[in-house]
Amino acid sequence: MEKHIEQLTKWLQMQVKDANVNGLLVGLSGGIDSSVVAHLIKRAFPNNSLGVIMPCKSHGKDEEDAQLVVNTSEIDSVTIDLTDQHDLLFNGIKQGLEAKEDWNSDKERLADANLRARLRMSTLYTIATNYNYLVVGTDNAAEWYTGYFTKYGDGGVDLVPLLHYTKTEVRELANKLGVPDEVINKAPSAGLWEGQTDEEEMGISYDTIDAFLEGEKVDDEAEKKIINMHERTAHKRALPASPPDFHHFTLE
Ligand SMILES: Nc1ncnc2c1ncn2[C@@H]1O[C@H](COP(=O)(O)OP(=O)(O)OC[C@H]2O[C@@H]([n+]3cccc(C(=O)O)c3)[C@H](O)[C@@H]2O)[C@@H](O)[C@H]1O
Ligand SMILES: Nc1ncnc2c1ncn2[C@@H]1O[C@H](COP(=O)(O)OP(=O)(O)OP(=O)(O)O)[C@@H](O)[C@H]1O
Numbered sequence: 001m002e003k004h005i006e007q008l009t010k011w012l013q014m015q016v017k018d019a020n021v022n023g024l025l026v027g028l029s030g031g032i033d034s035s036v037v038a039h040l041i042k043r044a045f046p047n048n049s050l051g052v053i054m055p056c057k058s059h060g061k062d063e064e065d066a067q068l069v070v071n072t073s074e075i076d077s078v079t080i081d082l083t084d085q086h087d088l089l090f091n092g093i094k095q096g097l098e099a100k101e102d103w104n105s106d107k108e109r110l111a112d113a114n115l116r117a118r119l120r121m122s123t124l125y126t127i128a129t130n131y132n133y134l135v136v137g138t139d140n141a142a143e144w145y146t147g148y149f150t151k152y153g154d155g156g157v158d159l160v161p162l163l164h165y166t167k168t169e170v171r172e173l174a175n176k177l178g179v180p181d182e183v184i185n186k187a188p189s190a191g192l193w194e195g196q197t198d199e200e201e202m203g204i205s206y207d208t209i210d211a212f213l214e215g216e217k218v219d220d221e222a223e224k225k226i227i228n229m230h231e232r233t234a235h236k237r238a239l240p241a242s243p244p245d246f247h248h249f250t251l252e
């Protein structure tokens with residue numbers, strides 16, 4: 001993993017040089033993926049990297065863990081609480097749709113959660129503009145393959161350094177980089193609602209997804225589920241669909 005850390009650091013430096021920007025920033029949640037990214041970008045840019053902690057009705061423990069990672073990585077950081085902004089925007093949207101009797105309360109929790117991820121994305125890009133930095137994403141191979149992220153939310157980023165690393169490998173990277181054990185060992189969570197854990201929501205474990213991605217045999221039901229998640233979320237990994245040029249093409 002030492003070699004991978006070296007290569008990833010070099011790759012991050014190349015991206016910044018090619019984009020002609022000054023450095024990198026990441027949203028710091030107190031989870032393992034963003035902790036690994038924070039350690040990596042700090043290595044790549046000791047004086048031009050930033051961790052952004054964005055509580056949004058979050059558990060206090062997450063912010064504590066994020067702060068712990070600021071200490072271990074020694075990355076520069078800023079905290080921006082998005083709770084009030086989320087309340088205002090979400091309730092405004094809800095009231096607007098309730099007024100035309102179109103509010104779908106079955107979708108309320110998901111809509112609320114995805115808005116949190118997209119407010120974080122908007123915040124990161126506003127800060128990126130300020131410093132002339134790129135926004136670094138934290139998706140690992142399992143999340144990317146299954147599409148377990150919010151489109152244009154935590155999926156709305158400039159670079160995805162962990163794309164080829166399974167969750168198991170992310171843990172190995174975390175160990176080598178000096179991410180605190182407490183962060184490495186806690187249950188992965190999107191933190192989008194009280195008590196949410198990735199594995200419970202997906203109904204499948206990261207170990208199983210990792211095994212599938214490594215080409216190992218997993219049980220038929222798990223395999224079907226993973227392939228189904230992958231296919232249903234293809235649109236998240238692609239550019240927006242556009243029509244053929246109707247100056248030259250006709251649909252039959
Ligand atoms: N076929 C298609 N072609 C083009 N676009 C399509 C589409 N189907 C849906 N869409 C669009 O995509 C939207 C649905 O996608 P999206 O908005 O992402 O929403 P969705 O996939 O329903 O929800 C996001 C999931 O990611 C999880 N998540 C989010 C954030 C962080 C983490 C984490 O691990 O930390 C996990 C979250 O818990 C939830 O399960 C639809 O509203 C529609 O606009
Ligand atoms: N409270 C938060 N403050 C800042 N960024 C956040 C916050 N919550 C989520 N994010 C961003 O959204 C990303 C996606 O969350 P995700 O849960 O997949 O990663 P993680 O929390 O780093 O690791 P884990 O999957 O183990 O929980 C985070 O890595 C982080 O960049």
Ligand SMILES: [Mg+2]
Nearest residue numbers: 029031189190
């Ligand atoms: Mg998390």
